[in-house]
Amino acid sequence: MSFFDKFLNKKKPPATIAKERLQIILAHERVSLAPNYNSSKPNWIDLMKDDLMEVIAKYTKIGKEDLKINIEKRDNLDLLEINITLPEHHDGEE
């Protein structure tokens, strides 16, 4: 690396690249590989989805496709996103 390259170098340090690559691949593998460890048990996201459906169904009618759950990794935290699409004519509490 020449003197000027060092000055102009805006590249990320290799350790930072390593960390980012690991965070991305592991976020995927934790979800995709985890259920295989014990195939008789469903993944916890599916279990939570069923529970949420049960609670929501007490108050309003939604279908399975109206409840979307997503897990994302941002910096140091896992972000759990739950998106519920309510039906057009829902009454909520009567």
Add this chain to the structure above:
Amino acid sequence: MAKTIVVTSGKGGVGKTTTSASISTGLALRGYKTVVIDFDVGLRNLDLIMGCERRVVFDFVNVINEEVSLHQALIKDKSCDNLFILAASQTKDKESLNKEGVAKVINELSKMFDYIICDSPAGIEQGAYLALYFADEAIVVTNPEVSSVRDSDRILGIIASKSKRAEEGLEKTKTHLLITRYNPERVKLGEMLSIKDVEDILRIPLLGVILESPDVLQASNTGIPVINQKNSKASECYKDAISRLLGEEKPYRYIEVEKKGILNKIFGGSR
């Protein structure tokens, strides 16, 4: 009842056997009656690292197959009265280990010892699975390097879902992170994952950081666990890890780059 601790990693060559030798020696030196078992059937090496290779007559598989008693197979460590080694078989294959057999041996050992250290083979097959299956605690040995971190994550997943404690819904296996082959200079240069990077990714409590050191090769050459090496930073790192394993607070030593002399500062480049 003994506490059973597995030393595992997924990836090979990261320092599992070196760690098993030093952790078991360290616990024995602290006065705990300790046994260390080599689960790497077919590729035994713990005996070499412990320096007892010429005294192996019977092994773990002989005990499982009830060909000999446990007392006949246990090898007393040459330097430490509280320490015993159960060697792996070299002639049998990995399938010689079965859950019932291992359970029986661990059960019997737990009546005689305070600590049972299980030295896991690399990989995620039978030997590695049985080494972690009965563990109360797990020391996950990780190098600050992408493939090692990924494999550690995989092993943590297996501990969390396939161990005896997971299957029986008992209290979770307590997991510890042990970072080995750590080089503070390379971390400072941004060439190596830092302690914090590895902690952020694996998210388990840190037990120790073992410096990359020529003493480790020296130790295996001579068959003396590195923790017994005099004037060795790697040895001190293992002693600190033992203290933390026993619940003591210990500051982390040697993890920063050592201060250079004034001449080095001037002529030693930008870093």
